[in-house]
Amino acid sequence: MRFSPNLLDEIRSRLLVSQVVGRKVALKKSGREFRGLSPFKAEKSPSFFVNDQKGFYHCFASGEHGDIFTFLMKTEGLEFPEAVERLAAEAGVAMPKPAERNVEQEDQRERLYRLLEASAAFFESNLRMGLGAEARGYLERRGLAQETIQAFRLGFAPNSRTALTAHLKSKGFSPADMATAGMLIAGDDIPEPYDRFRNRVMFPILDLKGRVIAFGGRALDKDVPAKYLNSPETPLFHKGHILFNAARARTAAHDKNRVIAVEGYMDVVALSEAGFNESVAPLGTALTEDQLKLLWRFAPEPTLCFDGDGAGRKAADRAVEIALPLVKPGFSVSFAFLPDGLDPDDLVRQRGAGAMMEVLEKTRPLIDVLWDREIKAQPTGTPEQRAALEARLKSLTESIQDATVRSHYGRELRDRLYQLGRDRSSARDRKPAGTPFQSSYARPMAAPDWRGRERSRLAPPGKRFPDKSPFPGALTASPELVSHFQSISPREALILKTLINHPWLIDEHSEAVAVIEFASPAISALRDEILAVHARQNSLDSATLRTQLSKSGVAKVVDLVARTITHKSDRFAEPDASAADVEAAWHHILALQQRQAELGLALKSAEEAWYRDCTEDAENRLLDIKRQIARETAMNQMDEFDQPVDDNSDVKRAG
Structure with a gap:
C-alpha cells in the first residue's frame, strides 16, 4: 500500500522522535539534542543522538540513521506499512480508506478477525470453567504456570459438535463466515455442519499485529487420528507464511539478535516460560521459504533447533535444502541439535534452562551441517567415491542464488575436499604395509599430567609408582x-x-x-x-x-x-x-x-x-x-x- 507524503508528514508532526525512541532507549537531554546508549550495538559510552527539531536519530557506533518509521522497522522488525499503521494509531491520524473495489473484501476480513477473536475468548473461558478440568490438568502436568497460559491465551474446545457454532451465532456470525474462518466443517456432502475443534487444548495463532488468524488444537483423546490439528487455509491464514508466536517473539528477537525456531507449539511455550521468549515454530509443516524470510526479519542468523533423533536429522536435512539457495551476505542459518530422545519441552522441564543454553552454545553453521550430511550419505574411501561427493557438492553450491556467497561456498568446499584427500593419504602412508586403511580422524593424544611427579613423590611408599x-x-x-x-x-x-x-x-x-x-x-x-x-x-x-x-x-x-x-x-x-x-x-x-x-x-x-x-x-x-x-x-x-x-x-x- 502506498502512503501519501502528506499522511507521513502529519504523523511525524504529531510524534516527537524522542517520544518514540524513548520507549526503548533511556535518553538524556544534551543541549538541543538527546543522547543515549545505542539500541543497535553494545556500548558503554553514549553515541546515539536524537534531534526532534530535525526529526531524525543518528547512531555513531553503528551508522544507523532514520526517522520514527525507520526506528520501528529496525528495532521491532516491522514492515513499512505496519510501522505507518501503528504510529498513525498512536498519533490519532486516520488511515486512508481502501479503494471502493476492495470494500467488500475488507469487510469480510474484518468480520473474520472479529469471529476468530470471539472464538479465542470462548476457548479461554472454557478452560477456566468446570468442563476445562481435563485440559487444565494436562497443562499442569506439562509444568506450565498460570501466567504462561494467560500470555499465550491457551484455551479449551469442548467435546461438542455445536458448542462453538451456537456461541458464534449468539454473537451474530453466520455459518458461512464460520466455515470461511475454518472454525466450522461444512460442505455440500455434509448434511449438518459441525465444529472443527472438539475436546482439544487450543493454541491461538496470531499474525504479526497480534490478531488471531487461526488455531492449533492438541487432542486430549488418545485414539484420535491427529494429535495436533491446525486450521485450514483461509483468507487470513496461510500456514507457510507465518510462524507460531511470531508476534510475541519479534521484540525479544531484536533485543537479543537471536531467534530460535523449534518444531512444536509446546516447545515454544515451554521455552518462553524458561526465558527464551524469542522462540517460534512452523505450523505443522517443514520450514518454508516464506517462513525463513520472516525469520531473517527477526535476526540475520536464525537458530533452527531439531530433536537429536533420526526424524530430527531428516528435518534438518530438509531445512538445509530450503535455506541453501536463499542464503545471502550476512544472512544464513545455524543448527542446534538436542540430546537424543528429548525435545525442547522435555529438556527445559527435566534439566532446566541452562541445559537449553548449552545446546544453543553449540550451534553449527549451515556449511558444517551440509558437509556432514553429504559425507555420511555415501562412502568416500576411494577417488571415485570422492569424485561423486565433489559432484554432489558442486550441484548444491550452484543452487545458491547469490553469486558472492556461491563463490565462498565453492572455495570452502573445495578446501574441505582437498583436506579429506590429504587426510586419507596421510593416514594410509602412516600404516605399515598390509594394514587395512581406516578413518583418518585419529584420536588425539592425551596431554601429559605435569602434576604426576609431585603426586608420586608425596604418595605413601607403597604407592610411589602408580599402576598406570x-x-x-x-x-x-x-x-x-x-x-x-x-x-x-x-x-x-x-x-x-x-x-x-x-x-x-x-x-x-x-x-x-x-x-x-x-x-x-x-x-x-x-x-x-x-x-x-x-x-x-x-x-x-x-x-x-x-x-x-x-x-x-x-x-x-x-x-x-x-x-x-x-x-x-x-x-x-x-x-x-x-x-x-x-x-x-x-x-x-x-x-x-x-x-x-x-x-x-x-x-x-x-x-x-x-x-x-x-x-x-x-x-x-x-x-x-x-x-x-x-x-x-x-x-x-x-x-x-x-x-x-x-x-x-x-x-x-x-x-
Missing part, C-alpha cells in the same frame, strides 16, 4: 615401529640424545619438550616415555633414565638415536659437557626445530592455496617456501657433517 602411566596417551615403541622408521632426522636424534644425557633439562623445560613437533613417530614415542619416567621419579640422572628406558620397550629406539649421531662435533650433547654449554645449545637447537616445523606448516598451507586458487601468486609462494626448505636442509647438512670441530666455541654446533 600418568601419560595415558603415551606411545610404547614396538620392534615393528622401530623397524618401520630406521631413518630419523639427525637433529631429532640429537635432541633426544641431549635429554637422555642431561635429564635435568626436563626440570626447567618439560612443557617445551612435550610440545616439540617430531617427524619420526619413534622419536615421539621415546620423548613421551622419557617424560613419563621423569614424572614418576623425583630425582633423575642419566644412568637411572637409561635403566628405566631399557625396561619400557624403547631400548631399540635409544640404540637408533645413538647410531644416528655418527659425528662428535656436537659436544654439548655428550655426558661430560658443561651445564652452561648444554643450556645455550639446547635453546638453539629447539629454535632450529621450531623453524623446521613452521616451514612444514607453511608448505602445507601453500600447497592447499595453490590447489584451491591455481594463481601465479599461489605458485610463487609455494616455490619460495620450497626454496627456503631446501636452503635450510643444505645448511643443516653442512653444519652436521662438513664443519670442523671447534672445542673453544661456547655453543658446540647445535645444528
Whole structure:
C-alpha cells in the first residue's frame, strides 16, 4: 500500500522522535539534542543522538540513521506499512480508506478477525470453567504456570459438535463466515455442519499485529487420528507464511539478535516460560521459504533447533535444502541439535534452562551441517567415491542464488575436499604395509599430567609408582615401529640424545619438550616415555633414565638415536659437557626445530592455496617456501657433517 507524503508528514508532526525512541532507549537531554546508549550495538559510552527539531536519530557506533518509521522497522522488525499503521494509531491520524473495489473484501476480513477473536475468548473461558478440568490438568502436568497460559491465551474446545457454532451465532456470525474462518466443517456432502475443534487444548495463532488468524488444537483423546490439528487455509491464514508466536517473539528477537525456531507449539511455550521468549515454530509443516524470510526479519542468523533423533536429522536435512539457495551476505542459518530422545519441552522441564543454553552454545553453521550430511550419505574411501561427493557438492553450491556467497561456498568446499584427500593419504602412508586403511580422524593424544611427579613423590611408599602411566596417551615403541622408521632426522636424534644425557633439562623445560613437533613417530614415542619416567621419579640422572628406558620397550629406539649421531662435533650433547654449554645449545637447537616445523606448516598451507586458487601468486609462494626448505636442509647438512670441530666455541654446533 502506498502512503501519501502528506499522511507521513502529519504523523511525524504529531510524534516527537524522542517520544518514540524513548520507549526503548533511556535518553538524556544534551543541549538541543538527546543522547543515549545505542539500541543497535553494545556500548558503554553514549553515541546515539536524537534531534526532534530535525526529526531524525543518528547512531555513531553503528551508522544507523532514520526517522520514527525507520526506528520501528529496525528495532521491532516491522514492515513499512505496519510501522505507518501503528504510529498513525498512536498519533490519532486516520488511515486512508481502501479503494471502493476492495470494500467488500475488507469487510469480510474484518468480520473474520472479529469471529476468530470471539472464538479465542470462548476457548479461554472454557478452560477456566468446570468442563476445562481435563485440559487444565494436562497443562499442569506439562509444568506450565498460570501466567504462561494467560500470555499465550491457551484455551479449551469442548467435546461438542455445536458448542462453538451456537456461541458464534449468539454473537451474530453466520455459518458461512464460520466455515470461511475454518472454525466450522461444512460442505455440500455434509448434511449438518459441525465444529472443527472438539475436546482439544487450543493454541491461538496470531499474525504479526497480534490478531488471531487461526488455531492449533492438541487432542486430549488418545485414539484420535491427529494429535495436533491446525486450521485450514483461509483468507487470513496461510500456514507457510507465518510462524507460531511470531508476534510475541519479534521484540525479544531484536533485543537479543537471536531467534530460535523449534518444531512444536509446546516447545515454544515451554521455552518462553524458561526465558527464551524469542522462540517460534512452523505450523505443522517443514520450514518454508516464506517462513525463513520472516525469520531473517527477526535476526540475520536464525537458530533452527531439531530433536537429536533420526526424524530430527531428516528435518534438518530438509531445512538445509530450503535455506541453501536463499542464503545471502550476512544472512544464513545455524543448527542446534538436542540430546537424543528429548525435545525442547522435555529438556527445559527435566534439566532446566541452562541445559537449553548449552545446546544453543553449540550451534553449527549451515556449511558444517551440509558437509556432514553429504559425507555420511555415501562412502568416500576411494577417488571415485570422492569424485561423486565433489559432484554432489558442486550441484548444491550452484543452487545458491547469490553469486558472492556461491563463490565462498565453492572455495570452502573445495578446501574441505582437498583436506579429506590429504587426510586419507596421510593416514594410509602412516600404516605399515598390509594394514587395512581406516578413518583418518585419529584420536588425539592425551596431554601429559605435569602434576604426576609431585603426586608420586608425596604418595605413601607403597604407592610411589602408580599402576598406570600418568601419560595415558603415551606411545610404547614396538620392534615393528622401530623397524618401520630406521631413518630419523639427525637433529631429532640429537635432541633426544641431549635429554637422555642431561635429564635435568626436563626440570626447567618439560612443557617445551612435550610440545616439540617430531617427524619420526619413534622419536615421539621415546620423548613421551622419557617424560613419563621423569614424572614418576623425583630425582633423575642419566644412568637411572637409561635403566628405566631399557625396561619400557624403547631400548631399540635409544640404540637408533645413538647410531644416528655418527659425528662428535656436537659436544654439548655428550655426558661430560658443561651445564652452561648444554643450556645455550639446547635453546638453539629447539629454535632450529621450531623453524623446521613452521616451514612444514607453511608448505602445507601453500600447497592447499595453490590447489584451491591455481594463481601465479599461489605458485610463487609455494616455490619460495620450497626454496627456503631446501636452503635450510643444505645448511643443516653442512653444519652436521662438513664443519670442523671447534672445542673453544661456547655453543658446540647445535645444528
